[in-house]
Amino acid sequence: MSSQTNGVASRSSQPVKETFRLGRFVRAHAPQLGILAVFFTLWIIFIVSAPGTFLQPQIYNAFMSTVPFFAMMAIPLTMVVIAKEIDLSFPSTMAMGMVTFLLTYNATTSVTLAFVVALITGIFIGWLNGIIIVRFGIPSLVATLGTQFFWRGAVLVLSQGVSGSLIYARASLLYPVLAGKIGGGFPTQMLWLILITILGWVLLNRHKFGAHIYLIGDNIKSAELMGINTGRTRIRVFMLLGLVSAFAGVVASLHVAFFWPSLGEGYLLRTLASVFLGGTSVFGGTGTILGTFIGAFIIGAIEAATVAVGLTGFWTQLIYGLIIVLSVIMHTFLSKRME
Amino acid sequence: MEEYRLELRNVTKKFGEVHALDDVNFQLGRNEVVGLLGDNGAGKSTLIKIVTGYYQPTSGEVWFNGEKVDHLTVSKARQLGVETVYQERALAELQTLWRNIFLGRELANRWGFLDVTTMRQETHRLMTQSMGFTSTAVNPQSRVGTFSGGEKQGVAIVRALYFDAEIIILDEPTMGLSLKETAKLVNFVQDIKMAGKSAIFIDHNILHVYNVADRVVVIDRGRIAGEFLPKDINLDTLMEKMIRVAETGSLD
Numbered sequence: 001m002s003s004q005t006n007g008v009a010s011r012s013s014q015p016v017k018e019t020f021r022l023g024r025f026v027r028a029h030a031p032q033l034g035i036l037a038v039f040f041t042l043w044i045i046f047i048v049s050a051p052g053t054f055l056q057p058q059i060y061n062a063f064m065s066t067v068p069f070f071a072m073m074a075i076p077l078t079m080v081v082i083a084k085e086i087d088l089s090f091p092s093t094m095a096m097g098m099v100t101f102l103l104t105y106n107a108t109t110s111v112t113l114a115f116v117v118a119l120i121t122g123i124f125i126g127w128l129n130g131i132i133i134v135r136f137g138i139p140s141l142v143a144t145l146g147t148q149f150f151w152r153g154a155v156l157v158l159s160q161g162v163s164g165s166l167i168y169a170r171a172s173l174l175y176p177v178l179a180g181k182i183g184g185g186f187p188t189q190m191l192w193l194i195l196i197t198i199l200g201w202v203l204l205n206r207h208k209f210g211a212h213i214y215l216i217g218d219n220i221k222s223a224e225l226m227g228i229n230t231g232r233t234r235i236r237v238f239m240l241l242g243l244v245s246a247f248a249g250v251v252a253s254l255h256v257a258f259f260w261p262s263l264g265e266g267y268l269l270r271t272l273a274s275v276f277l278g279g280t281s282v283f284g285g286t287g288t289i290l291g292t293f294i295g296a297f298i299i300g301a302i303e304a305a306t307v308a309v310g311l312t313g314f315w316t317q318l319i320y321g322l323i324i325v326l327s328v329i330m331h332t333f334l335s336k337r338m339e
Numbered sequence: 340m341e342e343y344r345l346e347l348r349n350v351t352k353k354f355g356e357v358h359a360l361d362d363v364n365f366q367l368g369r370n371e372v373v374g375l376l377g378d379n380g381a382g383k384s385t386l387i388k389i390v391t392g393y394y395q396p397t398s399g400e401v402w403f404n405g406e407k408v409d410h411l412t413v414s415k416a417r418q419l420g421v422e423t424v425y426q427e428r429a430l431a432e433l434q435t436l437w438r439n440i441f442l443g444r445e446l447a448n449r450w451g452f453l454d455v456t457t458m459r460q461e462t463h464r465l466m467t468q469s470m471g472f473t474s475t476a477v478n479p480q481s482r483v484g485t486f487s488g489g490e491k492q493g494v495a496i497v498r499a500l501y502f503d504a505e506i507i508i509l510d511e512p513t514m515g516l517s518l519k520e521t522a523k524l525v526n527f528v529q530d531i532k533m534a535g536k537s538a539i540f541i542d543h544n545i546l547h548v549y550n551v552a553d554r555v556v557v558i559d560r561g562r563i564a565g566e567f568l569p570k571d572i573n574l575d576t577l578m579e580k581m582i583r584v585a586e587t588g589s590l591d
Contacts (some may be wrong), residue, residue, distance in 0.1 A: 028480055208451040215442060220433035224430040226443030227413030285433040296496060 031279035035291045038277075038327055039298055046305045053308035057254045064299050068193035069252040071296035074274040075200040076241040078292045079210070081275050084217040084284025085133065085140040090245040090271070091264030093125045097246030098259050099158050104270050111172040117244045125151060125244020125268040130235030149262060158262045167223035177256040189251050196244065201289040213237060217284030273324050274299050279331045286335070298323065328330045342405040344369050344537045345390065345421075345506055350399030352561075354383055359385040361561040363399070365370045367506065367539060372532050374552030375541045378585045380434035382517055382561040383541050384426065387508050390539070391423050415446065420505030424512050427539075433485030438463035439483050440498050459502075469497050476480050489520040496527060507531055507538045513547060545581060557584060565590045 020081045026033065041308040047054045073090050080087050097118035104163065105114040127148070132143045180188045204210035223230050231255055245264075253259050278289025278295030306316045352360040360382045368375055388394045391442065392411040401408050403419050417508040423429075428447070430439050437458045446454040447462075462479040481485050483494060492512065499507055509528065513521045530552045531538045542548050548555060549569050555577070557564045564584050567577060580590045 024478070024480065202452075206453050206455065208445050208447050208453065211438060211445050211453060214434055214438070215431045218433045219429075221427065222429040222431050222442070225391075225413065225423070225425055225427075226393075228443045229414075270419055285431070 008019060008124065025118045030285070030337075032288055034334050035277070035279050035294050035298075035327070036328070038323075039087060040292050042298060042301070042323070044285070044313040046301065046309070048090065050305065050308035050310070052053060052233060054278055059186070059308075063297060064108040065187040065255075067167075067300035068187070069248055069255070070191040071193050071293065072196050072248045072251075073245050073267070073299070074271045074278075074296050075196050075289060076244045078212050078239070078270055078275050078278070078280050078289060079200070079237050080140075080203060080241055081280050082204075082217045082284060082287040083213045083234055083284065084220070085234060085237070087129065087140065087238060088146045088239055088268065089144040089148040089151060090241055091127065091156065091268045092148050093122050093242050093245040094249030094252065094264035094267070095155040095261060096125060096151045096175045097121045097261055098253050099155050101253075101295050102164065102259060104156070105168075111169050111174050115174055115250060118250050119243055120240040122244070122246025122249075123239050124242070125246075126239035129242070130238035133238070134231040134234050139227065146177075148247055149244050161261055163258065166253055166259055169254055170257055171250045173193055174250075175254050176258075177332060178251045189255065190311050191248075191338050192251065199288060209233065209308075211237065214285060217286075219285075270299050271296075273320065277324055277327050279327075281331075281335070295327075342369075342532060343367060343402070344371070344404060346402040347396075348387075348400040348402065350381075350389060350396045350401070352389060352394060353397045356488065358398075358561050359387070363558075363561070363563055364562065365556065367537050370535050371531065371553050372528060372538045372540060372551055374548035374555040375558060376545060376548060376555060376581060377558035381558045383558055384510060386558065386562075387539060387541065389511055390416065390506075390508065391421055392486065393476070397409070414443070417502070420503065421508065422499035422502055422506070423508040424499050424506035426492055426511040426514060428495045430483050430491060430494060435476070435480050436466070436478040436483055436494065439464065439494055440501065441447060445503060459586060462478070465497050465501060470497070488515040489517060492516060492524070493559055496524075505536055507536060507585075508541075509538065510541050512540075513542055521547070522542070535573065545578055546574065549577060557581065557590065559584045559588055563586075576588065 028272070043054075053059050058113060073094075077087060078092065100121040100270065101114040101118040104117040105111060106112070116212060129140070129144055129147055132138050132147070133140045136143075176188070177329060178188060178192065182191070204213065212223065212228050212230075215226075215228060216230050220230055236338060249263055274283065275287070275292050275297035276295075277298060278288065278291030299320070303313075303316050303320055306319055340481075340524070343366045345365075347363055347365040350360055350363045350365075351358065363382075363386065365386065375383050375386070378444075384497055385394065390397050392413040392415055395410070401411050405474065408419070410416070420431050429442070431442060437455075440462050443459050448454065452486075457484075459479045466477065475489070483491060486494070486562055496512070528538060528540055532551075532553075539551060540548055552569060554566060554568055556566045558582070569577075584590050
């Protein structure tokens with residue numbers, strides 16, 4: 001944009017201003033618009049190639065039932081990545097939360113207390129990750145690679161590798177609230193995902209905490225020079241992810257009314273893929289909640305779509321890979337063009 | 340006894356075995372502009388980072404307005420009215436202009452929720468009134484990484500001024516600036532003086548420092564080598580002394 005409008009801008013007529021604003025809007029929201037374009041393109045492809053599946057409400061109900069389990073965690077994971085950190089331990093946190101849930105239930109027969117203890121476990125695991133990373137200066141990739149093994153190991157030791165029924169929890173209020181159905185069809189976990197997404201957006205964009213996350217990921221030295229407590233903020237981001245992971249673990253387990261010691265193992269790469277597909281930069285400092293939310297549903301839909309379109313399940317991973325790589329290239333291209 | 344705006348008493352800062360500062364005494368008076376001169380690695384940046392709370396002194400005391408301050412942190416120093424324009428500018432280049440202006444000092448309510456509207460409006464006002472941005476391509480939502488060197492420096496300076504600073508520290512502010520921008524900056528230091536505030540001005544260019552400072556302090560190898568009043572010494576003599584101190588460690 002040239003400076004030809006210099007000095008005229010303040011007096012310019014309404015239409016000129018409007019077009020300028022549109023340009024500004026596109027620039028400011030390029031990553032979200034990019035992922036939305038990918039989303040709608042894929043959706044149209046799915047509908048055209050498998051109308052029998054993608055024009056029926058059942059498939060969307062299925063997505064809303066299963067996608068939230070990992071999409072919930074993708075929201076705080078987005079914040080972790082924006083802060084230029086990473087966490088690989090959240091799938092183990094899901095399972096460890098359920099182990100303390102079961103231990104508490106067996107000791108007290110209180111489902112509510114068990115739920116609270118599971119959440120506290122998640123916060124504790126996140127706090128410990130943060131302490132290892134911030135106080136000992138260990139890169140988060142390595143630190144959480146370690147804690148991921150440690151907590152999965154703790155799950156196996158404490159549960160002796162035994163899975164167990166949670167059928168008793170179905171009688172408690174917790175089940176309809178966390179993993180029930182509203183009006184006979186709409187899954188409540190989808191409502192929780194929407195709530196977490198909105199809270200995540202507010203926290204990231206309208207709260208000091210989020211402002212500091214962006215600044216830390218962008219330039220941690222600047223953040224420190226300007227008086228931001230970068231250590232405390234980073235520890236809190238990990239605690240938030242721990243909390244949501246334990247929550248997602250309880251929701252996912254209640255959904256099937258069963259505890260598997262391998263709970264969460266399939267979610268690591270899907271959750272990470274949702275974040276990066278959504279346009280969050282691996283270099284920190286940029287990323288959006290909306291992008292992650294849409295990214296999670298794209299990831300969730302690919303598996304069903306592959307089969308519905310008539311390909312065998314063997315194709316799923318190949319298509320995952322293709323869409324992730326193409327989207328990340330698109331995001332990099334967009335962010336360079338929009339400078 | 341005269342009460343200084345800022346005083347360092349016997350401050351020593353060690354990084355391992357390296358003495359970055361060795362038993363330094365430094366005073367900054369009210370409404371005084373002190374120029375800090377010294378070669379690379381003399382300890383200028385370490386000294387100001389102690390004043391801003393970024394580094395903790397290994398030993399010694401920091402006093403503000405006649406009161407000793409223990410465990411000075413960056414946010415405590417900012418509350419005491421210290422604002423800094425850092426050599427490295429301390430900007431977050433992927434973030435918008437308004438987020439950079441309010442970096443670390445976001446306007447928020449007591450629950451920490453941001454007042455985005457006010458911050459954007461204030462940024463717009465500062466841009467047009469103080470930064471002299473006229474280009475329509477620059478607005479509070481622009482990313483700072485797209486700005487020129489002079490514009491970035493303008494952001495760092497306006498940020499320091501916005502928050503009612505009492506002590507303004509300028510660490511190599513003319514680095515990477517054009518001649519015109521440099522002249523503007525020197526005027527700006529004079530404005531600080533006119534506004535009744537204090538400043539510490541660090542620059543490689545002795546001429547800039549000589550012209551605006553009330554007092555010039557020379558640092559060499561972590562020690563205060565000497566201090567001069569510009570009215571008592573001419574520029575050539577000061578330059579000779581600077582070269583001598585860098586070579587021999589002694590001013591005379």
